[in-house]
Amino acid sequence: MAVQINPSILSADFARLAEEAKAVEGADWLHVDVMDNHFVPNLTLGVPVVESLARATDTPLDCHLMIEDADRWAPQYVEAGASSVTFHVEAAGAPVRLAREIRAKGARASMALKPATPIEPYEDLLPELDMLLIMTVEPGFGGQSFLDIMLPKIRRTRELIRKHGLELWLQVDGGVSAATIERCAEAGADVFVAGSAVYGASDPAAAVRALRTQAEGVVSKASWACDH
Ligand code: DX5
Ligand code: ZN
Numbered sequence: 001m002a003v004q005i006n007p008s009i010l011s012a013d014f015a016r017l018a019e020e021a022k023a024v025e026g027a028d029w030l031h032v033d034v035m036d037n038h039f040v041p042n043l044t045l046g047v048p049v050v051e052s053l054a055r056a057t058d059t060p061l062d063c064h065l066m067i068e069d070a071d072r073w074a075p076q077y078v079e080a081g082a083s084s085v086t087f088h089v090e091a092a093g094a095p096v097r098l099a100r101e102i103r104a105k106g107a108r109a110s111m112a113l114k115p116a117t118p119i120e121p122y123e124d125l126l127p128e129l130d131m132l133l134i135m136t137v138e139p140g141f142g143g144q145s146f147l148d149i150m151l152p153k154i155r156r157t158r159e160l161i162r163k164h165g166l167e168l169w170l171q172v173d174g175g176v177s178a179a180t181i182e183r184c185a186e187a188g189a190d191v192f193v194a195g196s197a198v199y200g201a202s203d204p205a206a207a208v209r210a211l212r213t214q215a216e217g218v219v220s221k222a223s224w225a226c227d228h
Helices: 014-022 047-056 070-079 095-104 120-128 148-164 181-187 204-219
Strands: 004-007 030-035 061-066 084-088 108-113 131-135 169-173 191-194
Touching: 004 030, 004 204, 014 047, 030 047, 047 061, 047 070, 061 070, 070 084, 070 095, 084 095, 084 131, 095 108, 095 120, 108 120, 108 169, 120 148, 131 148, 148 169, 148 181, 181 191, 181 204, 191 204
Parallel strands: 004 191, 030 061, 061 084, 084 108, 108 131, 131 169, 169 191
Antiparallel strands: none
16 A cells, blocks of 8 residues: 655646746655636646646656536546546546546546545446546645545545545545645545645755655555555
């Protein structure tokens, strides 16, 4: 059960994305937040920027699509070079078909839940996914406060993963920092997105290492990780 730390370039300098990617070498993935100003009230970047970034870094790209009409757009992010593509279930018309399409194109398929979206209706879909993302803030902006009320959902999701014996990664995104990462890890998360906690630090690579050490310390003792 390896801990993974994914810095979010939403908090990086968009004029220097290649350098900002290099500043976190040692990170497992680069988390790329795509926002369309419809699904969320913010606008970031799209396919052409992902294509360029994929050419500019060896770190695999974890694209988090906060966009409407995910069925139409998500496959294009695989073609653009993303190694993992996350769509929001609230924006997908046919999540099973979409997850299969993402996998068939060669990327890891991941599904995200906004804070008010429960996991239980999607239990039967979990085998179709490589990762599940539980948002720990309302999506749209970096630098928001972590929502502790999401911890029970993380616990329940980890229990479903265990119950079905799945190799499903459980990602958390939003307000993850030195102050909150241990709570997430204890509840069952193993993939941690951090934007402001990494790019707001004077040494982003050191911030990634410190977050990893904290999370690994908890996961190595966590009850949910013991039987693996
Ligand atoms: C928010 C994005 C996050 C964001 C997290 O909607 O999905 O990935 O970058 O930023 P922090 O870590 O600052 O909360
Ligand atoms: Zn994100």
